[in-house]
Each structure stands twice: as C-alpha cells, then as structure tokens.
Amino acid sequence: MSDKNSQESQNQIEEVDLGQLFNAIGRLFEKLFAFIAKIISGLFSVLIYALKPLVNNFKTIAIVLMVSALIGYSMERFQSPVYVSDMLVRPYYDSKYQLANNVDYFNALISSQNYGELSFIFEIDSLTTAKQLLEFEMEIGPETQNDLVKEYDDYIKSLDSTLSVNVTYEDFIENRDILAGSIFSIKAKATSSDIFPSLEQGFIKTFKNEYSIKLKERTDSIRNVQKQIYLQELKRVQDLQKTYLDIKTSESEKDAVRLGVGGTIPLVQEKTETKEYEIFQEELKIRKSLRMLEEEALEESEYYDILSSFEEVGTLERDVYDNYTFVFPVLAMAIMMLVHFLLKAFKFIKEYE
Structure with missing residues (x-):
C-alpha cells in the first residue's frame, strides 16, 4: 500500500516538473516573439520617420528634382560628345x-x-x-x-x-x-x-x-658574342665527331684486312672507346641554344609591337x-537631405536643456 502511494507521489512530482518546463519554454518564446516584434516596430518607425519629411515636402522636392533634371539635360545637350x-x-x-x-x-x-x-x-x-x-x-x-x-x-x-x-x-x-x-x-x-x-x-x-637605342645595340652585341661562342662550340663538337668517325673507319678497315688473310686463328683487337651519343646530345643542345637566340633576336628586332x-x-x-x-537630381536630393539633417541637429542643440 505504501509503495503504491509513493509511486503516485513521484508521478505527480514529474507532472509538475514537466508543466513548469513547458511554462518556462512558453515564456521564453513569448519574450523572443516580443523582441522580434519590437525590432520590426522600431524599423518601421525609423522608416516612417525618414519618409515623413519627404511626404510633408513632396511638392517642393518634386519641383527641385524636376528643375535639376532639366538643368542636367540642358547641359548634356550643349556639352560636346x-x-x-x-x-x-x-x-x-x-x-x-x-x-x-x-x-x-x-x-x-x-x-x-x-x-x-x-x-x-x-x-x-x-x-x-x-x-x-x-x-x-x-x-x-x-x-x-x-x-x-x-x-x-x-x-x-x-x-x-x-x-x-x-x-x-x-x-x-x-x-x-x-x-x-x-x-x-x-x-x-x-x-x-x-x-x-x-x-x-x-x-x-x-x-x-636615346636610351632604347643604346640598350638595343648593347643587347645585339651580347647576342653576337653568344652566337660566336655557340658556333665555336658547335665546330669543336663537329671536329670531335669527325675524329671519332675516322677512328671507327680505321678500325673497321684493319678488321677487314686481318680477316681476309685466311688465317684460322681468331684475332682479338681492343676497340677504341668513343662517346658518339654524348657528343650527339651536346650538338643538339648547342643547336637548340642557337635557335632560341635567333628566335629572341627576331622577336625583339624592333623597338615595339603594336598589337x-x-x-x-x-x-x-x-x-x-x-x-x-540623372546625376543632378541625385545631388539635389543629397543636398536637401543634408540641409534637413543639419537644421534638425541645430534645432535639437538649441532647445537642449
């Protein structure tokens, strides 16, 4: 019997706690909605307060805007294009x-x-x-x-x-x-x-x-020196290639003579080591540098390019x-708003106690 009573008391306490929680959540939402409504009301009041001078002085503002637009249009007509x-x-x-x-x-x-x-x-x-x-x-x-x-x-x-x-x-x-x-x-x-x-x-x-002429002459001289160096290197590489070719030809002729004598004993001859591939790669590298130098000289052969x-x-x-x-009415409106603000500020300062 006592267990049943304690269970009922506990259920009543939980119901009270849930009720208080829901009430707290409800009050929180009420405050939130009230805060949002207050912000919207404040923004609306600011908007009305800002538009009120425009409505009260609508005729004056309309006349000023029309006159400024006519003046601007007249200036556009007389202005040279x-x-x-x-x-x-x-x-x-x-x-x-x-x-x-x-x-x-x-x-x-x-x-x-x-x-x-x-x-x-x-x-x-x-x-x-x-x-x-x-x-x-x-x-x-x-x-x-x-x-x-x-x-x-x-x-x-x-x-x-x-x-x-x-x-x-x-x-x-x-x-x-x-x-x-x-x-x-x-x-x-x-x-x-x-x-x-x-x-x-x-x-x-x-x-x-005067400066660009001197700079071009100096650049052309440097290119000519570089070109002569590349040509000398290319000639040295070509001479080396010719030497290696002569060595290979001489060795081939000796082998042909010895094998043609009719001897049955195999002859072993030590071959001269050459680097034809490395020399060929060096030649390609020099020719590429020469080509790039020529392309640069052709590209900058003039003082300018008109694209x-x-x-x-x-x-x-x-x-x-x-x-x-369009500009004159905008300026006129900005000036009127500035004058209105200054008059309001002057009046507030004058009447401030």
Missing part, C-alpha cells in the same frame, strides 16, 4: 618608361593648351584638330593567369631567398606597379571621332629614344557621371 579609342602596344628595350613619361607630358600639353607642340608631335596639320584632344590614359593591357604567375616567378627569383619567403602571390598582384606589365593599353579621348589614326605616329616616336591600333572611328564614351540628367 567625348570619343575614346584604345591602342595595345608591347614595348621592348625598356621604352615603356619613356612611354609613361610621354603620356604625362602629352596630358600636360593639353592642360596648358600648347596645341602647337601637340600638332608637331602627332604631325597634325591644323591647330583646330589638335584642340580636339582631351586626355591620354595608360593602363596595363590584358593579361592571362599564366602571364601573372610567370611574372611572379621571375620576381621571386630576382629577390634574396630570405625576402622571397615573405612575398605571397596575392601581395605581389596587389602591390605591383603599372610598369610591371609587358603589354599596355593607351586610351585617347577627343571631341572628334576620326582623329585617332593620326595619333599613332606620335607614340611610335616614343619607343625609339591593336587605334580604331578609325572612336566610340562614344558613356559614363554614368556624365549623365547629368
């Missing part, structure tokens, strides 16, 4: 440094309105045509991932082993200079769409300068910042 064209070049013999310097020089001439010098450099007939130039820009040309990896590998090899450990590929790509590339894009801007083909000649003069010339007709530049019909 801007045309752009690109040229891709691969400079040799470090003429890329002179190219970067000349681009800055050309922009300085445009800023100072020295159209006579521009007309002389680009061989433009009239000053009116030179006045149509607006700006030049120089950027790194298109590069593949393999080009970047090879460039990074060459850069690491040029560093000391203790320094190269701290330079990662990401750091190299992020901090590389514009002149680290080998292909460059030259962008020209002008108010005329057909001026660009005449600009190419001015940039061609850039690549052939893509300026287009005959430039394309119209459409930048979002030049779309005044």
